[in-house]
Amino acid sequence: MSEARITDLYEVTMAHSYLAEGMTAPATFSLFVRKLPPGRGFLVAAGLEPVLDHLARVRVGEDDVAAFAEVLRRPRRELEPLLGLGFGGEVRAVPEGRIVLPGEPLLEVTAPLPEAQLAESFLLNQVCHQTAVASKAARCVLAAAGRPVVDFSLRRTHGVDAAEQAARLGALVGFAGTSNVAAAHAHGLRAVGTMAHSYVEAFGDEAEAFRAFARSHPGPVTFLVDTYDTVAGVAVAARVLRELGLHDGCAVRLDSGDLGALAVRAREVLDAAGLPRVRVTASGGLDEHGVDALVRAGAPIDVFAVGTLVGVAADAPYLDAAYKLVDYDGRPMMKLSAAKATAPGAKQVFRGPGFADTVALRDEPAPSGARPLLEPVMAGGRRTRPRPSLAASRALFEADLAELPAAARRLTDPEPPRAVVSERLRRFTADVRHRLEDRVRRAGAPGPQPRAG
Template sequence: MAHSYLAEGMTAPATFSLFARKLPVGRGFLVAAGLEPVLDHLAQVRVDEEDVAAFAAALGRPYRDVEPLLGLGFSGEVWAVPEGRIVLADEPLLEVTAPLPEAQMVESFLLNQVCHQTAVASKAARCVLAAAGRPVVDFSLRRTHGTQAGEQAARLGAMVGFAGTSNVAAAHAYGLRAVGTMAHSYIEAFGDEAAAFRAFARSHPGPVTLLVDTYDTEAGVAVAARVLRELGLHEGCAIRLDSGDLGALAVAARRILDAAGLPSVRITASGGLDDYAIDQLVRAGAPIDLFAVGTLVGVSADAPYLDAAYKLVEYDGRPMMKLSTAKVTEPGAKQVFRGPGFADTVALRDEPTPPGTRPLLEQVMAGGRRTGPPRPLTEARAAFGADLAELPANARRLADPQPPDAVSSERLRRLTADVRRRIEERLRSEERLRSVEAAAPGTRAD
């Protein structure tokens, strides 16, 4: 498409809007994420000779045919919802304005990053809600869809309040707390739980977390308690339950630890946990102090994608919209004005801010460059916390949440109606012309 636009001289400014048409089933909100890697990509993207050669080879065409793409980069602007902010369906997560070939070229990357990261961040946020103040940590690297996705999951968890990650590379890259324990293979390699626990403590003399369910869970807890007492390790240490009836086993483990005089040794639970499982354990009163979440959260298993789109809403000063069944879009560059209690209004970007509201999208790129330095993760985390506190309770519910509905401003509704009318008039005119041509003598080939 970009190559065709260049060939046709279609390089006027175009605005594309990226938004989720609807929330995934079971979601009451989304957490905006993925903006930072998007901005990094847009600031450095450029089509070089190697890219052109690869594209020509993929098309089976001579290099000279696609050479007009050489040097194409991104020189436009971006308005976006900052990472960590809570958003609703049909609200733009970001909007790009750039020469048409440039704005079109970056579509796939933007959708890939924003959709994946927003889905995972939203799932992780629900885990924080379910934990009701107890720490949650990320254990997802082993089963995320690639190591990059694993690093993103660790970062996104931290954005919404996770206390740490087992992904050491991500902890180093983003300044997170590295947390971890041992695998069952470690216990099996020693052949004796007590020997394994002692060896682990010798290598890691600080607080340790001992995995107790390789063989018999309650017996493992008793062995861990004996080793911890023997080594004088108490404060900050924990045992980890990774299988079975975690609620019942946590009760038994707490009883064993307390009887051994280790009330400060915590209980960590892992193994197939997500927001729903955590919620059940918390509601049942399970004495679990920390939840480690992995596969189901790292891939957002119950809602692994967003029904999101990147649609042209303006070209060369003309508002554009799509009329496809169930996929109608609204024209024009937009802004979202947030009122108290998530009374959100999607409006045209040049509309004045209504009293008592604040704009949600910020300009984050101009002339192909960031308008400011990268946003610290701490700011995104603070923004999420503030939005979550304001989100209506029925949207925070884990079961059958009721998300608020954003409404369109009067100006946007009028523009949408006008553009629709013009398109439909043009379509009717074209249909009449086809009918006349079909009825004219000599127009059919017998």
């Protein structure tokens, strides 16, 4: 399916109307998150790279025009003005991996109005979903307190594209691997995994199942030990590992029950068998809260595998985000709706030490000691720099995380930093609001009334 059709109907009808009215002057749209989801102290910017790929290749073709005409139940010739519409504008954005706060633009698009409008749905879809998942995954890294975290989310995410994104985003914030083979191959990630309970059941005997698995995969192996009785399964795994002379890099995996208590018993069994270097991996319904509880309890777990709850960002699966027009043809634009008012004008975010962030107009000078977050990433519909590596994006994340105040990193009752609005932007917003409200009042005033008689 053509990417031009991955849009909401009203984007098509608005773009068509703009073209019909000759409204093709440059427009700037700003994409931002209004407020953090409950329980969050920060967000990790993500989704930019797929957005740039989309903008670089999207173009309305003959088949797209036919599809638009069909869904609108209109003659095809009426939709032909859309033919060839693509994206030839510019994008300024916060690079993937940077930590951001509510009210700060994650990206701004400037392009002829129909082009910028048609991009809205795809951009919100990608940035919102990926930022939500990356932010959830980052909290798991915090909870693990230095222990490896791996992604097991493929089977439970909302589609295979979302699963690939979850694996990539986990790596972006520091995950050690993924069970998703396609994602591992595509992004150069470490592929990890063990066996299913069905594998053990198929053999009928745990020891024979473990031996067979080790024969097929003679490198470091991980045995799933909770198919029948977890503690007994650990003992069987220990016996097979000793029998085969396997130690370094091997592990047992706990996937059910009281993971903390079972990890203690598993560690005791492995140590008693002379296998202190065999690790304990835990999975099964874990997210940052479950991982944090196990770490705080001192559970001897070496690796955490997270899946469903992280891959779908279960406790905060969406962001209250918007893509709003802030300038058209050199005229500042803003929305006045109650509780959803926006600030006019193209913007920049300046970050001072300790996340002292300032949202300002784009052409304002940076406050002393602050640096800009939004960078030019596309001009003339083309990328202005090479695609960054995952390692480079992860380095941005790690640097921001180290600077983020401890209160914002808390998993429970975090206190996020608050971005301030520059005085110049504040005055500009007030002036534009006053002019718009005056225009609305004048437009709504009754005209001259005819005299009686």
